[in-house]
Amino acid sequence: MHARTTLSVILALLGSILGAGAALGIFGTGDLHPVNIAHVLGVFVFLQWVLLLLFALAVLPASWIHAIPGATSLQTSLRLLAPGRLAMLLARLLPQEARNALGNAAGRLRSFERCYAKVRSWALIELGQSFAFSFQVGALVTALALITFTDLAFGWSTTLDLGAAQFHQLTDLLATPWSSVLPEAAPSLALIEATRYFHFEGSFAEAEMHAGGSGQWWLFVILCMLCYGFIPRAMAWGLARWRLGAALNDAPLDHSEFERLYERLTEPLVETRANRHHPDADEANSEPALPTSRNSAPDRSTSFRPAIAIDWGGIEISEEDLRALLHQRFRFALHAMLPAGRLDLGADGAALDAFSSGELPVLLTKAYEPPTRDVLRFLTLLRHRIGEGKMIYVLPLERDANGHLAPPDLEDFAQWRRRLLAQGDPWLRVERLGEPE
């Protein structure tokens, strides 16, 4: 949140500065020539409408986009220009460790994307609109300041073969929202005819045109900036904030990391161990066959959830031991234990086909065997089989010298976590059995 606020402030400042700069550029012509109304309309009216149109394309629901001819292609084209794509190309130049770290970060973002795509989109749009709104504020304030504290002369000049009457039609059209309330803010034909400016000659069309007369344009200019820049942008920003709030309210909470956090926060921490280690404990205590986590708290549900374990590569754990382990640690009721990851690929298929009644998959792997494309491919197929939103548990297991199950090596476990995180699956949960770190 702090980072986001900081980013908002920076963008607002940047927008204001750019807006002020644009206004200075357009209005601050000095004594060389009058402020060209065509420039004002071009930058602060027509350009703003183009940008607002693009904004509308970005925020329109998919169903509406499809109804507009060419809109989908345009939306796709705009996405191709996203700066993020350049980052992927540049990442290839980085050393292996940096690429791995980026891959993990990208996977993490992808996992959130599947859950929180809308939140991310609206958050970015909201930031963009705050920048755009700040631009409008900066431009408007600067224009008002220049109009108030300097002597601006307005004129209009264009290379196009545009007569005063045609220009008057345009200004009349633009002044429609306020002409009935503030008629003086709609330029008259006489003013338009008098304030046409020729750069080559360096003079107004009518030689007798005085600065005070040319200054009559100021109210029209300010109202154009308000009506066609400031107000629409404020509305766009408001819309983005409203949609962001709605997306946050609708965001699902069944992400694996949330689930883990929720358990930790909601379940009581039960501690019964002595404060000091008994000197004879090592000799007296035998190695437990099934280590348990200190916080072996039951799952959120009060009943046992059905689970199917997949023994990847031959862990050599008996079904009985596994049943007890899953029962104690996760409150799972083991329905079956199936082999996979063997020479016979058919076993993989049979394991996938077993998931038909909503059982939770628990993949048992050898912790010391690093995660390969083979197991990742299987996890992808498993996800397709059981669908989105269902948790898949991965338990890397290790055996000690006596053949008992033991907590996996921290680095081995970290490897599994990193590689699976890079998959971008938010419902993939890797658990380390044994003493917590």
Next chain:
Amino acid sequence: MSAPVFAVVGHVNKGKSSVVSTLTEDDSVAISRTPGTTTHCRAFPMRVDGELLFTLVDTPGFEQARHVLAWLRERETSAADRPEGVAEFVRTHANGGEFPEECELLGPILEGGGILYVVDGSRPYSAEYEAEMEILRWTGQPRMALVNRIGPEDHVETWTAALDQYFRLVRCFDAHSADPTDRLRLLDAVRVLHEPWAPAVERAIHFLEREHERRRSHAAREIADMITDMQHLVAEKRIQHTDDPECYREELEEQYRAQMREREADARRAIEALYQHLSFDRHEAHLTLLHEDLFAEGTWLRLGLGRQELATTGALGGVLLGGGLDALVGGASIFLGSLVGGVAGGAAGWLAKGRLAQMKVKGLPLGGKLLSYGPTKSAQLPWILLDRALLHALAVSQRAHARREALSLPATNEREGPSASLGLDQRTKLKLLFDRLARKNREESPNLRHELASQVDRLLRSLTEGTRS
């Protein structure tokens, strides 16, 4: 016939890159527990005077062997067509991205390379490796298996029983503890993998053996040069005529010690470079015997000679010198020279242990004074230097290039330098050499340095043979 190529292949994280690093003596090979560190094949050619003898290729690990084997079996026609089947697999998937690791690692094999298949003998054997072994068998190329040991457990027997069915040769090779002899032994096994490759590998073994000898003698010369330089080392400082020299004694002594440390460090770096150890993690070096300061109390307690040994060696040296005098006068001194020499030498050995050097003051013609500290008077210092240098050279020469941790030796509380276990005869020879080197100028003693280098070379050889036995 082109030079043989050997592809080092295997499952991910089984030590392929460690094996390559050790065999090629290249500690720049990226070794990490993160799987997929090696993504592309990297060739390590062995050349002698520009002539290519053989090439080792580090490859990415198998990641989807089961699926590759299933693909091959679906299209199998006969055993004779299997190599072509593997080639067809690579052609089909080379640019597809589905099997990037397998396409990459099979490349050098399909180009005619031999196979060195690496497994981790510290982990239990499991049937899923059979897909990899079967694929390699399909290539039809000469192949051998290396049982590496990454962890403490030992499952070598079960591995060997399985590997024997797929590979012509099976050898144990611990990439992290292999010394030069182990590497040569492995190459000797590789030599018999395929008859046409034998001459090239034999030549490579021959040159590598010579290279080891050359390195040892160069290391000995480095050590001899270092000891000689240190014995002649003098630290100097100019001061004003009115300054009290005593005020500068401590500073000058520290300058002297710093120069000594720097000289020793130079020699160490030169020896490490000789053995191609260029990436030591020096910042995390533990304070073991090897990395203790040259002037630390522990160094002087545990290395060099004890008082008694110094005295005995000094006495014998004195006797020999005195005996030389007696011989010069034709025995007219009734061996008084030997007696006096022996007593003087023994006393000098006993007394000179603690004194490093003396400070001298000399007036300068144009004003001011020149303070000088050194050269050393310590009888113990050359032995300390010799012990440290021998231990360091031995550790470096025996160290496998796959290791990434700091160079160290286990510390003990006993006197453990090599010189303490030398015979009296050898100690006396060295003592005389040290004394003669100390008396002569640096430029006047090339023969003495050469002789010292020979002695050090002999010591290194016997130490190396001692560690192997």
